[in-house]
Amino acid sequence: MMDTRKLLHFTETVDQGSISKAAQSLRISQPALTKSLRLLEKELEVELLVRSSSGVTVTEFGRSLYAHARAVEAEMEHARAEIRQLSGNGKSHVKIGVLPSISGNLFARAIAQVIKFLPDLEIRVYEGVHCELMSAIRRREYDFVVAMADRFEPDPGPTLRYRIVLRDQLRIIARAGHPLDGLDAVTCADLIKFPWVHPVIGAAHRPILGLLFMESGIEPPRAQVECASVQFAKTVMATSDALGLMPDHTIEPDIKAGTLCCLPIISEHLQRTVGLYYSVHRPLTPAAKAVMREIERICGGSLHGGRFS
Template structure:
């Protein structure tokens, strides 16, 4: 498929009109019509049809549009990066896990800002797979995520461990489980849990722990991608959550929620900075990573 035709298809669907799309694309309407006829002929299927509200995609057109939209987004992202790099102001785009974005990264940025008051920074939260893909596509200068996520580390990327992250099971301070002399995983399974979506790291750890003990994953689950939501739900109910210790350090010290005295080896993971091998980090990025490393180590050990 010709990428140019795919971009034209995307514009037609988004505008709902051949005439409007042709105007935006700076081509004549007959030329655009001919281009779409050729695309449909190449694929052997109808992609566009005329409806009461204008041009609309067929089912096949919707499928092709989903991919065309990704190409268009990538091109727009590249244009934005080129414009940003061409300017006089330095911009750092950091990708990170949501759990790190709840405490470690904000604190590190606050300290880093004192050193670099004129540098623009963008912080984007994504799951690990999306972080790595974004880094490979040059959407991030570097990312902060977990190691040992793949058996084979992606080519062209390098990583350096910053600190050891500890996952703990958290409950509100007056939760009935704290009254037990020695709570077991079976006891924990009797209560509702708030968990990340299926496929997220903490969810995989929880399922692995339960399966090792022959325990079914609790039936009462709330799935979410927000650490703040999870902490609020744990604090206000009998829900339990498996969270990194650094993400709830303030709450632990304040007494709102506390970790249960259950610690397993599988509940530890390394957090690393990951960057492109051919794109060396500048001093501003290195300074930010230094703060992330120090704060992550302190918060994970309970010193902050």
């Protein structure tokens, strides 16, 4: 049987990018870590890491093992928490991955309600772009994730289940008083004249924006600024002529405050569907179901296949 300590040593080395940094993080000696990694490679009879003076590079075999090792670590963490809870020595906990454009408003409001009626529940929330979240839920690192659905994830595969929770309207955003603010009509030709703030590569908004511009026969705007932070993007837009794409609910407080505005661009492409995904190999706990139900209530969406029970 594979030693879980060796798997931990391996994943930490991949995460740190070097054996010396991983040894410091794990608080073991570098020779001990090197020996552990060599034994793991000998056991599997493949090379997992390519060592160099600048650090380590993961091989194809290593990438495959890394995904499985992360799943094992997540299951072990889940098992320890469940056993502590059953023995009366631990609290219920839920680990959730969520899109940055969802976390700041609707999702946060749902969590705020949950902690009112479940004060002993521990909730851990991690933001990530769509592709990162889907990879993580397939590795069973979360109880569930809030990510894009439909055209962005047409076939989640046999290991995942999902519920539609929100159908979102996306808007082209600018600062109040922007040169395009107040116009009766705005075209893609107008939009291309200004700098843009884009989500990082891997975020689902980028292909949505591409579809909008390609429909008009115009090359999509390049990203002058890329970021994973919704608040950072909103601040850049509020203090410059930069434009961005965000869902209605994300910029609602800024519209009311008079710092941002929605430009009059209407397109069937400026829509998205958001779902809750969970793994069939990691059964939902009562606590996870409670959080899901509150997210559904706050979002006001309908779920395929009924409510979580």
